[in-house]
Amino acid sequence: MKLATWNVNSLKVRLPHLLDWLAAEAPDVVCLQETKTTDDVFPVEALAAAGYRAVFSGQKTYNGVAILSRADAVDVVAGIPGFPDEQKRVLAATVAGARIICLYIPNGQSVDSDKYQYKLAWLSALQGWLKAELAAHPRLAVLGDFNIAPEDRDVHDPAAWAGQVLCSEPERQHFRDLIGQGLTDAFRLFEQADKSFSWWDYRQGGFRRNLGLRIDHILLSGGLAGACTACRIDKTPRTWERPSDHAPVVAEIAAPG
Secondary structure (H helix, E strand, C coil): CEEEEEECCCHHHHHHHHHHHHHHHCCCEEEEECCCCCHHHCCHHHHHHCCCEEEEECCCCCCCEEEEECCCEEEEEECCCCCCCCCCCEEEEEECCEEEEEEECCCCCCCCCHHHHHHHHHHHHHHHHHHHHHHHCCCEEEEEECCCCCCHHHECCHHHHCCCCCCCHHHHHHHHHHHHCCEEEHHHHCCCCCCCCCEECCHHHCCCCCCEECCEEEEEEHHHHCCEEEEEECCHHHHCCCCCCECCEEEEECCCC
C-alpha cells in the first residue's frame, strides 16, 4: 500500500497538479489538506475519472481535508469527537483494513496569540482521541500537515526559529507524545538527506534556497511501521508553475503476510 499526504493549498487551483501527480505516482491513499473547497463543488467526477474515490470535509476559503483512495473508504468520521470545532481539519476512514486519519493541525500564528492556545487545546484533544483510535485499530496511519517541525534537523535555521510557532517546545512535546502512544515517524525510519523539508515559504526564494521546514508527516502504528519499506518527500510538484507551498510525502507499506 502506498500512502501519501499533501497540503495542496487550494484544490481548485491545484487540481491539475494533483491529477498529474496521481497519474505519475499511483498512490493507494492520499490525504489532502487545505482543500479550501466546499463539499458541494468537490471535484468528485474528475477524481473518479482518475481512479479515486473521495471522502471530504470542506469549507470556503480556509482549511478543508479529504481522503482519496482506490478502494472504498468506510467508517468515516469528520472532526475530533467531543471537541467542538467549526474548522474542517480532521477526517478519518478505514481503507483496505487500515485506519487512515487525515489531519490539518492549526498553525498557531505566534506563541503569544490566542490561536496558539487554540492549537495547544486542539492537540490535547487529538491526543485523547488518537489513543482510543490506536486501541481500536492496530493498523493505523496518521497523515497530514502537522504544522510542527519535530526537531532542529527539520528546520533550515534552528537558531532563528527557536521558540517560534511550529518549533516551540510545547508543540514539539505534543509530537513526542504522539510518538509515545505507539506511533512512528515513517520518514525517520530511513536514512535521509540533510535539510530535508516539506514546506517552503513563497517569499524570499524559499524553495530555491531550501529555506524550509519538515512539517508534513506520516505516523504509523506498530502494525504498519514494521512493514514500511520507504518514505520520501516528493519535491517535484514544488517545482511546477503556481505550486502549493508544500510537497507531498509518500510512504510505502508491504502487503501483510
